[in-house]
Amino acid sequence: MQVEQQRQTHDVAECWRRFKEHGDDEARNELILAYSPLVKYVAGRMGVGLPVHVESSDLVSYGLLGLINALDRYDPSRNIKFETYAVSRIKGAIIDELRAMDWVPRSVRSWARRIERCVTLLENRLGRAPSDDEMAAELEISTDELHAVLNQISHASIVALDEFWSVNSAEPDKLTLIDTLEDVKAPNPVAEFDLTTVKERLAEAIRRLPERERIVIGLYYYEGLTLKEIGEVLGVTESRVSQLHTKAILRLKGRLKDHVAPDSLGQ
Numbered sequence: 001m002q003v004e005q006q007r008q009t010h011d012v013a014e015c016w017r018r019f020k021e022h023g024d025d026e027a028r029n030e031l032i033l034a035y036s037p038l039v040k041y042v043a044g045r046m047g048v049g050l051p052v053h054v055e056s057s058d059l060v061s062y063g064l065l066g067l068i069n070a071l072d073r074y075d076p077s078r079n080i081k082f083e084t085y086a087v088s089r090i091k092g093a094i095i096d097e098l099r100a101m102d103w104v105p106r107s108v109r110s111w112a113r114r115i116e117r118c119v120t121l122l123e124n125r126l127g128r129a130p131s132d133d134e135m136a137a138e139l140e141i142s143t144d145e146l147h148a149v150l151n152q153i154s155h156a157s158i159v160a161l162d163e164f165w166s167v168n169s170a171e172p173d174k175l176t177l178i179d180t181l182e183d184v185k186a187p188n189p190v191a192e193f194d195l196t197t198v199k200e201r202l203a204e205a206i207r208r209l210p211e212r213e214r215i216v217i218g219l220y221y222y223e224g225l226t227l228k229e230i231g232e233v234l235g236v237t238e239s240r241v242s243q244l245h246t247k248a249i250l251r252l253k254g255r256l257k258d259h260v261a262p263d264s265l266g267q
Contacts (some may be wrong), residue, residue: 011030013032014027015027016031019071032067035083038063039060039064043094058097065093066094069089070090075084086104093218108149112148112153115135118130118138123135132146205252213245215246216234216241216245217252240243
């Protein structure tokens with residue numbers, strides 16, 4: 001497999017030489033074919049979240065135009081990896097075509113930005129979501145005019161997930177729209193911190209238990225032994241182990257209840 005990869009790399013390098021030094025059209029076509037998976041990758045990533053009427057095959061076609069442009073303009077002597085250079089050209093070509101498809105007038109886009117700023121301003125000023133009347137007053141238009149503009153804006157369905165948004169108008173920090181989407185599979189930082197705190201306090205509380213109670217807790221919860229098996233290890237009856245277990249649990253609850261929420265301790 002390594003030999004095959006080396007051969008393919010050599011073939012691509014040879015195509016680049018023939019294309020850049022001699023303008024070989026056949027070499028150019030071979031390069032387009034070699035890098036076409038890159039177009040499919042970019043088109044697939046950008047197609048997520050677009051309206052259903054935007055065909056993935058159209059995105060690939062737009063991206064191919066960007067790839068061809070990248071091939072023609074790429075300068076190997078600049079020591080920039082072609083894939084990195086091409087991705088921006090492919091994305092740019094797709095975005096240009098999507099914008100050309102967009103029927104929403106620039107005036108509506110402008111109103112959308114004005115209303116976004118207005119909502120942010122009023123929320124900061126009032127400490128709550130503003131009403132339509134308050135927004136209309138701030139924008140110096142009637143409520144009916146505001147509703148009409150909102151209806152027009154609702155037709156603007158294409159949003160670039162990699163478009164930069166300002167976090168705060170007073171600060172230069174920016175993030176992309178995709179950064180604001182919740183990852184429902186990601187752990188909750190607050191819950192993870194609370195759980196870590198509980199674990200640390202529990203470990204400390206277990207460490208302070210009398211030796212026999214600490215052994216019972218360790219063998220029962222960490223080693224998975226039954227009460228009877230623990231009794232055999234300690235040389236006591238199962239009933240006595242049960243008593244030690246109960247005392248340990250009550251002792252732990254008493255030590256933890258002042259530090260963690262009651263729900264974390266059970267009933």
